[in-house]
Amino acid sequence: MRKLHNWDDWRDYFRFWQDSIGLDRKELRDFDFDIKFGDPEESAIEFGHYRGQRKWPTLMHIPDQRIRDALMNLIIYQGDTEFASVEQQRDLLLNPPSDYDMQTIMRVMCEEMRHGWQMSYLLCEYFGDEGRREAAKLLERSALEGQRLLGSFNEIVDNWMDFFTYAQFIDRDGKFQLKMLSTSAFEPLALSMGPMLKEESFHLGTGNNGLLRIIKAGRIPPEMMQKFFNKWVPTALDLFGTDASSSAHWAYVWGLKGRFDERENALEADMGALNEVSRGLYRDECVRLVQRMNRYIPDPDRHLYIPHMKFNRRIGQYAHQCHDVDGNELSSERYEQYLATVTPSKTEYTQLKNLMKDGDWIEHRAMKN
Secondary structure (H helix, E strand, O other): OOOOOOHHHHHHHHHHHHHHOOOOOHHHHOOOOOOOOOOOOOOEOOOOOOOOOEOEOOHHHOOOHHHHHHHHHHHHHHHHHHHHHHHHHHHHHHOOOOHHHHHHHHHHHHHHHHHHHHHHHHHHHHOHHHHHHHHHHHHHOOHHHOOOOOHHHHOOOOOHHHHHHHHHHHHHHHHHHHHHHOOOOEHHHHHHHHHHHHHHHHHHHHHHHHHHHHHHHOOOOHHHHHHHHHHHHHHHHHOOOOOOOHHHHHHHHOOOOOOOOOOOOOOOOOOOOHHHHHHHHHHHHHHHHHHHHHHHOOOHHHOOOOOOOOOOOOOOOOOOOOEOOOOOEOOHHHHHHHHHHHOOOHHHHHHHHHHOOOHHHOOOOOOOO
């Protein structure tokens, strides 16, 4: 592991990381990777044991080492996802369906790198030598080698269908996580979230609009699209963490991470089900989005859907259990055969690659000025 002595060292290491994964386009190198803080929305801690006290501007203001450790862990995980997504998406630069899509993917990747840059700055600036070590590790773990901290970020983004589905569902989880951190008692983290959420909204729009463009073009069957939903949605559900999580419990007690609707929800938090509630809100939002997409698919028998919460999960109470997309239990022997029929196969990846050789598989969009 490279030893970093200061923030300037990390920035040099970032450029080395860009080189190592082949990001040599001028537009990616010249992007302004600024540190951005939004305007404060609340000056006092909003929930938990320290509610009503002033938010903590530095690490020295945090009253307990356990809280500092938990805070650093939250920042590490957030930063890890940002750099991982760039690694996953880098090959899309080689085959964009249009100049518009090239412009879009470069903006998405630049903003994800900026989010990782922001989290790395917090680690280097506020957490001393340990923070600098962890900031270096953000650039050393690799999604391409399956080393990232969360499962979704070790999956393969093979093509533009993968990307649009990823942006729709995985980046949407990102919106949930960023909003939950926006109420954090650690002021520099809370103030980081506003600019990140604004940028994240573009990523979500890219995914949703991309899927709509595919539907409107009518070349890729909804049945094939559904298999990519089945691939990505369970991993997105896993990103909310384990059920009855003690980490989520203490993050709330210590004021580090609120609920998704913290500022709108006047009810007391269910401390034993924080992750489950967030997961349910996320799934409900995804269901509504897919229902709107189905307006462009005339045949109701071919409508897209969000698979059941129990399907193909790796984290939580349904982890490694055998359920179909409707939540019905299957035998382990039947499940493996079933799974192969409802997720993308090698044959379908090949079929999709052939379809994408022609530009009419997706609705055309003009280049933005």
